[in-house]
Amino acid sequence: MRxxxxxxxxxxxxxxxxxxxxxxxxxxxxxxxxxxxTPPPELHRAVREAAIVCPGAAIxxxxxxx
Amino acid sequence: MTTTSVLVVGAxxxxxxxxxxxxxxxxxxxxxxxxxxxxxxxxRPPLSKRVLLSAMEPSQTQLxxxxxxxxxxxxxxxxxxxVCLDASRHEVKTASxxxxxxxxxxLATGLVPRKLSGQDGLSGVYVLxxxxxxxxxxxxxxxxxxxxxxxDGVLGTEIAATACSLGLAVTLxxxxxxxMRSQLGPLVGSCLGTLHSLRGxxxxxxxxxASLRSDSSVVTGVCLQSGxxxxxxxxxxxxxxxxATDWLAGSGLQIADGVVCDSRLRAAPNIYAVGxxxxxxxxxxxxxxxxxxxxxxxxxxxxxxxxxxxTDTPYLPVPYFWTDQFDVKIQVHGFVSADAEAVVVEGDxxxxxxxxxxxxxxxxxxxxxxxAVRQIRQHRAHVMDGTAWQTIRxxxxxx
Numbered sequence: 356m357r358x359x360x361x362x363x364x365x366x367x368x369x370x371x372x373x374x375x376x377x378x379x380x381x382x383x384x385x386x387x388x389x390x391x392x393t394p395p396p397e398l399h400r401a402v403r404e405a406a407i408v409c410p411g412a413a414i415x416x417x418x419x420x421x
Numbered sequence: 422m423t424t425t426s427v428l429v430v431g432a433x434x435x436x437x438x439x440x441x442x443x444x445x446x447x448x449x450x451x452x453x454x455x456x457x458x459x460x461x462x463x464x465r466p467p468l469s470k471r472v473l474l475s476a477m478e479p480s481q482t483q484l485x486x487x488x489x490x491x492x493x494x495x496x497x498x499x500x501x502x503x504v505c506l507d508a509s510r511h512e513v514k515t516a517s518x519x520x521x522x523x524x525x526x527x528l529a530t531g532l533v534p535r536k537l538s539g540q541d542g543l544s545g546v547y548v549l550x551x552x553x554x555x556x557x558x559x560x561x562x563x564x565x566x567x568x569x570x571x572x573d574g575v576l577g578t579e580i581a582a583t584a585c586s587l588g589l590a591v592t593l594x595x596x597x598x599x600x601m602r603s604q605l606g607p608l609v610g611s612c613l614g615t616l617h618s619l620r621g622x623x624x625x626x627x628x629x630x631a632s633l634r635s636d637s638s639v640v641t642g643v644c645l646q647s648g649x650x651x652x653x654x655x656x657x658x659x660x661x662x663x664x665a666t667d668w669l670a671g672s673g674l675q676i677a678d679g680v681v682c683d684s685r686l687r688a689a690p691n692i693y694a695v696g697x698x699x700x701x702x703x704x705x706x707x708x709x710x711x712x713x714x715x716x717x718x719x720x721x722x723x724x725x726x727x728x729x730x731x732t733d734t735p736y737l738p739v740p741y742f743w744t745d746q747f748d749v750k751i752q753v754h755g756f757v758s759a760d761a762e763a764v765v766v767e768g769d770x771x772x773x774x775x776x777x778x779x780x781x782x783x784x785x786x787x788x789x790x791x792x793a794v795r796q797i798r799q800h801r802a803h804v805m806d807g808t809a810w811q812t813i814r815x816x817x818x819x820x
Binding site: 385 | 441442464466476477484574658662715716720723741743745750752794795797798801
């Protein structure tokens with residue numbers, strides 16, 4: 356899995372940080388910081404949830420089958 | 422009954438979320454997504470902010486690229502509003518004459534903006550709900566023009582802030598004593614009023630609009646209920662919205678400020694509602710609730726998809742919404758009412774970032790952060806857990 360953040364779309368809600376704190380953090384102004392562009396499998400479920408609930412639709416995932 | 426086909430009426434975020442979640446969970450039956458607008462599914466929150474400011478191209482509001490939509494293997498029918506539902510036959514008729522039938526139907530038709538009487542047919546008067554609305558308003562926001570925004574809720578205050586930043590002379594009119602008072606309470610509402618005043622928005626609060634003034638079908642101003650008259654080159658009407666349920670008249674579904682649903686978001690056997698249009702039974706609050714925000718559309722979409730697939734999941738949200746006004750981001754978790762008790766737990770409302778907790782019926786029910794995106798995270802647990810209000814009062818005695 357590769358995580359792609361569309362930074363201009365980030366609205367600083369911090370939902371991703373609450374769902375997947377090992378993969379996302381926030382700057383003081385709220386903008387997302389991507390901590391791990393290729394998170395390990397045990398975090399994939401949380402990262403998928405972060406992408407779904409992101410209020411700015413700013414998180415995109417590239418997933419390979421297998 | 423095994424579900425072999427799903428029809429989602431409404432091709433915005435809530436509807437799209439249902440379709441995506443069904444496919445993600447392995448649903449292999451047929452799926453149809455029916456939309457009234459000509460656009461592919463797009464995101465609404467940027468419309469009143471970055472799209473108007475030209476900080477975001479209108480095309481960037483599109484929620485998914487075409488290639489991602491293609492992978493859903495859903496039939497996408499656009500520019501064709503639903504006009505009638507036969508709930509017993511599970512059939513929807515559309516404006517173009519299509520008849521669509523499915524085992525399961527999801528209602529996700531959203532809202533229609535409230536209007537002032539006499540507004541239709543008058544040029545210079547705008548509402549903001551759709552992308553086309555935003556594009557029309559954007560082209561009218563010319564620096565130096567006099568704009569009156571009618572409505573002191575989230576949308577009205579955001580549009581006022583955006584237009585003021587663009588250099589228009591803005592007056593904000595609304596019936597509440599403070600902007601967004603009913604959503605934020607008096608403490609934060611007062612801060613918001615101060616922010617707008619300092620940045621140059623002319624506030625005319627505590628009075629509604631009696632009528633629009635016009636000359637040769639062009640708006641020239643508004644008459645307030647207080648008797649005052651304001652001249653205007655353009656007027657934005659943001660007085661809230663009504664659930665888009667006209668098309669459900671005669672369907673047999675219960676309609677009362679939205680599609681009335683049970684705690685599983687079910688309006689009738691195999692008929693669900695999601696998003697702004699759904700008024701659901703909240704099991705913990707013991708009352709019917711209808712929420713108008715983006716997070717709710719997503720979470721309800723996920724819940725309905727799970728229920729279609731047989732999980733029997735109640736919808737128990739802790740709501741979240743945010744608003745960006747000038748350089749301030751206001752974030753609200755949970756339920757806030759204007760009459761709830763409010764305690765500042767971090768920062769100082771007089772001087773910058775702060776966090777407020779709200780208590781009602783002995784428990785923490787909500788929180789609001791003012792430019793406090795990192796700070797609110799540590800307080801959110803109080804909202805999730807419903808911490809005893811007394812605990813908060815003891816920890817943060819008011820001066």
